[in-house]
Amino acid sequence: MAKGYETHQLRLSLLQGLGKDLARRAKSKCELTGASGVPLRAYEVPPVAEDPELDRTLLLSEACHAAIQRPQSLDGREWRCLAEAVWSDFPALQVLAWRLLKQLAPREAWARELIDECMLDPEIEAWARAAEL
Numbered sequence: 001m002a003k004g005y006e007t008h009q010l011r012l013s014l015l016q017g018l019g020k021d022l023a024r025r026a027k028s029k030c031e032l033t034g035a036s037g038v039p040l041r042a043y044e045v046p047p048v049a050e051d052p053e054l055d056r057t058l059l060l061s062e063a064c065h066a067a068i069q070r071p072q073s074l075d076g077r078e079w080r081c082l083a084e085a086v087w088s089d090f091p092a093l094q095v096l097a098w099r100l101l102k103q104l105a106p107r108e109a110w111a112r113e114l115i116d117e118c119m120l121d122p123e124i125e126a127w128a129r130a131a132e133l
Contacts, residue, residue, distance in 0.1 A: 014052045015042045022059040030061040031093055033081045041065065045092045046131035056092050071100065071133040076108035083110070086118050094120060095128040103133055 022042060029036045043060045044052060060068075067074055082104075085097035098120065104111035120128065 011052065015044070015057070018042060018052060018054050018057055021054055022057060025054075026059040029059075030064055031058045031090075032060055032064050032085055032096065035061050035063075038062065043068065043096075045095050045127075058092055058096060067100070068096075068133065071103040074100065074104055076104050076111065079104060080110070083114055086114060091121075091124050091127070094124055098125075098128045099133045 019042070023040075025031075026040070028040070030038065030040060038061045040059045040061055042052075043058045043065060045056050045058060049056060067079075079100060082097045082101050085093050086101060088094050088097070098115070098118065101111045101115050101118075105115055
């Protein structure tokens with residue numbers, strides 16, 4: 001059990017090392033919603049690499065972290081920001097937005113339409129499908 005804890009602490013330390021670069025890239029805003037002035041923390045878009053990678057890590061608000069943990073409880077009215085995020089130039093953001101849209105699609109017409117319109121590069125789509133929420 002101690003080995004697992006140590007591994008987890010090491011990973012957290014490595015993620016913290018990305019903090020300045022994440023904050024700079026995100027301009028200290030949630031990369032998914034654009035919210036500013038809220039607590040932010042790193043989120044690695046699964047499947048995660050052995051060591052954290054800046055290109056596979058997003059800076060997200062606590063609300064986004066909670067939504068990712070319980071995607072079945074997403075309220076479509078609160079997630080219209082996904083319409084912009086899925087067209088981002090940043091692949092990790094596209095992947096997360098696509099996964100959240102897939103969760104919303106069964107009950108939200110606008111999310112279904114976005115998924116139908118969305119044309120992800122084959123490599124990004126494979127990543128998105130590799131570990132759906």
